[in-house]
Amino acid sequence: MTANRIWAPWRLEYVKDASKDIEEECVFCARPALEDDETALIVHRGKRCFVILNLYPYTNGHLMVTPFEHVGKLQDLDAETSAEMFDLASRAMDHLEAVYRPHGFNVGFNQGRAAGAGVEHHIHMHVVPRWGGDTNFMPVIADHRVMPQSLEDSYRVMLGAFEGESGNPEQ
Numbered sequence: 001m002t003a004n005r006i007w008a009p010w011r012l013e014y015v016k017d018a019s020k021d022i023e024e025e026c027v028f029c030a031r032p033a034l035e036d037d038e039t040a041l042i043v044h045r046g047k048r049c050f051v052i053l054n055l056y057p058y059t060n061g062h063l064m065v066t067p068f069e070h071v072g073k074l075q076d077l078d079a080e081t082s083a084e085m086f087d088l089a090s091r092a093m094d095h096l097e098a099v100y101r102p103h104g105f106n107v108g109f110n111q112g113r114a115a116g117a118g119v120e121h122h123i124h125m126h127v128v129p130r131w132g133g134d135t136n137f138m139p140v141i142a143d144h145r146v147m148p149q150s151l152e153d154s155y156r157v158m159l160g161a162f163e164g165e166s167g168n169p170e171q
Contacts, residue, residue: 028052028066028122041155044088044162048081051088051162053155058128060149061100061158063092066124074109074123085125092127102129115170 031040032050042055043063044106054062065088074082093105106128110117149157 016025026070026122027119029070030125032068037159038155041151043155043158046084046088048084049088051092051158053151053158054126055151057151057154058106059102059130060154061096061129063096063127063158064124065089065092065127066122070122072111072121072123074111077123089125089127091162091165092158095158096127096129099157099161100129103132104130106130 027044031042032045034040037043037045039051041055042050043053044051048069049065052064052066052128053066065085067082067085069077071077071081077085089107093107096102106127108115109123110123111118111120111123112118
């Protein structure tokens with residue numbers, strides 16, 4: 001039986017340099033502080049968490065849900081923040097299904113450098129839409145990903161999806 005894999009050879013340099021110094025400024029603290037959600041790529045702000053496009057996506061629509069509070073481990077989050085993270089991930093998946101029609105999702109956390117966390121001191125949940133055959137020869141042969149949509153266009157699409165929700169937009 002052959003296992004399905006997400007191939008990401010462009011991350012090899014990161015993995016090889018697992019002992020690199022931690023960034024002085026946390027991206028997940030800095031982005032909301034910009035107070036310019038388009039520049040920050042934040043598509044939705046909740047009470048305790050926000051939804052942001054990944055600046056280095058595996059696929060179009062690759063989102064992350066992260067708390068405003070600087071917390072490094074999932075188990076250190078309070079119950080309300082954890083609940084909002086999972087609610088926002090579920091809503092993000094609904095919007096991604098409506099907009100991009102993926103065949104599936106990878107959803108989860110990379111907690112700690114050894115687990116692949118690019119930002120290990122601020123927990124965040126990845127929501128990655130996936131399609132059958134979405135891995136092709138470009139990342140393997142040319143160390144390039146083919147992204148059919150720009151981050152700016154992805155931002156507008158996902159912002160519109162969250163803004164179009166019925167009910168309280170701050171939930």
